[in-house]
Amino acid sequence: MNIKINELTKEEIVAGDVVMTSEVVPWHFPMMNDTVRNDAYEKALKSALKNGGVVLDIGSGSGLLAMMAARHGATKVTTCEAVSMVAEKAKIIIQRNGFADQIQVINKLSTNLVAGIDFPERADILVTEIFDNGLLGENALVAIEHARKNLLKPNAQLIPCGVKVYAMCIESNEIYKNHRVETISNFDLSPFNQFSLYNYTGYHLAKMDYRELSAIASIFDFDFQKDHENESVPIEFEITESGTCHAVAFWYELQLDHDTIISTAPHLPQLSCWKQAVQLLPRPQALTKGQTFKLTAHHDEESLWFTQG
Amino acid sequence: MNIKINELTKEEIVAGDVVMTSEVVPWHFPMMNDTVRNDAYEKALKSALKNGGVVLDIGSGSGLLAMMAARHGATKVTTCEAVSMVAEKAKIIIQRNGFADQIQVINKLSTNLVAGIDFPERADILVTEIFDNGLLGENALVAIEHARKNLLKPNAQLIPCGVKVYAMCIESNEIYKNHRVETISNFDLSPFNQFSLYNYTGYHLAKMDYRELSAIASIFDFDFQKDHENESVPIEFEITESGTCHAVAFWYELQLDHDTIISTAPHLPQLSCWKQAVQLLPRPQALTKGQTFKLTAHHDEESLWFTQG
Structure with a gap:
């Protein structure tokens, strides 16, 4: 053939x-x-x-x-x-x-x-x-x-000379169901979650069914003229909508020079070649408008991630 | 750490x-x-x-x-x-x-x-x-x-006992730009297309910016009770909208039994876990409403694809 x-x-x-x-x-x-x-x-x-x-x-x-x-x-x-x-x-x-x-x-x-x-x-x-x-x-x-x-x-x-990282809490059953399973057709399939994603994955949030549950928090601000040790920083997300938090989404603004920024934020008029990074929580978390949701943002040389508490 | x-x-x-x-x-x-x-x-x-x-x-x-x-x-x-x-x-x-x-x-x-x-x-x-x-x-x-x-x-x-495969011609700059490059910032980057996708990839078309240019054509009809040799079948797509054809999209209906079908078609009320398969043409093709666009559909044991002519 x-x-x-x-x-x-x-x-x-x-x-x-x-x-x-x-x-x-x-x-x-x-x-x-x-x-x-x-x-x-x-x-x-x-x-x-x-x-x-x-x-x-x-x-x-x-x-x-x-x-x-x-x-x-x-x-x-x-x-x-x-x-x-x-x-x-x-x-x-x-x-x-x-x-x-x-x-x-x-x-x-x-x-x-x-x-x-x-x-x-x-x-x-x-x-x-x-x-x-x-x-x-x-x-x-x-x-x-x-x-x-x-x-x-x-x-x-x-x-670029530096970059600022931002994050927010989101509810998204659509994203959650791409990565986690619970009871299906009355069978408990949850052991399969060992194969789930435990670091971030990319989504164009504008293409997903999701709700923003928190204000946008500033996470890291890297000056590329300096060296960067591994860091762990407590973040307090101000919850602006009650809902079920499935994930933290994060993105950044690359400072090319003093005049020029590239943003990978979710709501730009034109989709960027970068998607937003989405990291699922260990399990969905009920959040109430007005509360503060505490996470810790971490980075080492090659990754950026969140833990609860 | x-x-x-x-x-x-x-x-x-x-x-x-x-x-x-x-x-x-x-x-x-x-x-x-x-x-x-x-x-x-x-x-x-x-x-x-x-x-x-x-x-x-x-x-x-x-x-x-x-x-x-x-x-x-x-x-x-x-x-x-x-x-x-x-x-x-x-x-x-x-x-x-x-x-x-x-x-x-x-x-x-x-x-x-x-x-x-x-x-x-x-x-x-x-x-x-x-x-x-x-x-x-x-x-x-x-x-x-x-x-x-x-x-x-x-x-x-x-x-299932069988499956029917359907296809249509689509225009989608968004999909095209995910897989091909031409002149960018006045530089000819086209040699990079050697690294492009030459078989199908999956897209939920409902999430993409695209136009349907043809009627839906029936491509293959497999009866799983029978053996299937490799086949090549000429397909005549009836062009219903003038535009630039970037790709052929195909999907199928799984006949589970006489009463039950699962469809992976693009316009279902709820997104299926299956995406549509999208195969780009070698290069974009101008099509005019009313014309017939001839492709050949092929399958072997492990794949299904189209060629022009």
Whole structure:
């Protein structure tokens, strides 16, 4: 059998001549197509490059941010990408768009780069967009701190320079039923909850059936010019609607520079390529308007999560 | 650090004491919570078991369908589950609900079962729900054919006994931008499309911004009492709205018995645990109201897909 799936044979796909989305994560596409995100990064790069400069881009992807830096006058751009298939594709795209002389693509994690060996000169400007729905899941804190100390000149400009994290309590039977089970058809299926999700998952809340039960609380405020130890911070959610709390939803505002913010908040006029992060409570919690609901927000190098009490 | 994520420490989660959703696929939860699905299966089982009988259940999951069969008078239920962690959990749930004497859980793929060795007696009734969004991705055709020939008595009742597949052409920039990229910020990023999706993915169309461009076409009609060779069938979509066709969406009606159908169609009053399957065209295609758009629908043992022309 040699049937074409689109322009490719099924055998080519199965044989791996086509890269399946399980290997190259599919969020690349909505990310590249997010013009709000793209325009914010381009504005910040253009402003930072008024007088030129050497740029380090962590996380090449398609090469888009590196090409923006080159277009706005970067003397030299070094961009690194850990996934080799993606790094190879970035080289092809950069070549095709005429920026091969200005941009060097390195197939390494940024934390494995050595200034003076992998690339000649520490950078004046860092640009990176390695933030997942839950902010820290792609090791942004580690990568930025390592870059400040090892890959950038003193006083280099960071794009983004910081980020503020927000959260609220929500009721959502729809989300709850995607992750937990109780009594079904009069059978107790609850032992299956051992297989449930115990960290955050991404949802575009605007597409879900949910109610906001609390005011929005400010959770963390990271300045990327500083180092960040693991933290645990008590949070008091002011309950504004009575209901059953199933989850805490959180999102953030990336401060690209003093003028430019990208928000991943739930109620923007246009859906962002980022979803909100949703972490379910251990079990649904009845809340009453006017009360305070106490949680603790935690972060380490690679994750952000909540516990009760 | 030993911070609790819900009731578990982060270390327990990372150490794998908790089964992460990447191992036990998360669709189990919305599936168990789909009362329309559950009630339809229970109705068909109750009807089939009017005079008792031996039941084979392929794909235990939580043990729900096996327990339904036991509750409605099955003499004996054999249920098999390929994922060992899930099979172990099904045993616990069946025990907890008091059906351990009636139900035998076997941690094997059904196609590895041998009647008379793994279980004593061929079954009078097969029940199975191993259908993914695109119908055939969990090898339902292979499993049912194998069961008919090796695990069931002659003239055993199959639940479901057949399935009808439907499709239509849709316009959806939102879906398209989740999987393809063209010129972005004046850079040609199209080489990145090598990493795009070339088979179907699941979407609840009711949650997406999309337009129906064609009438609904009937694609395949499988009778599970028969064997099914690979097929390629020309389909003529009648275009009812002018627009840009990005994809073919398909879904199905599972015929549980003569009285009971489960549909995975896009416009049901309540969202099904199944999403519609969406396969993008190689490139967007302008279509005009009144024209006929010709595709070919294919299936083999494990997949269903479309090609142009």
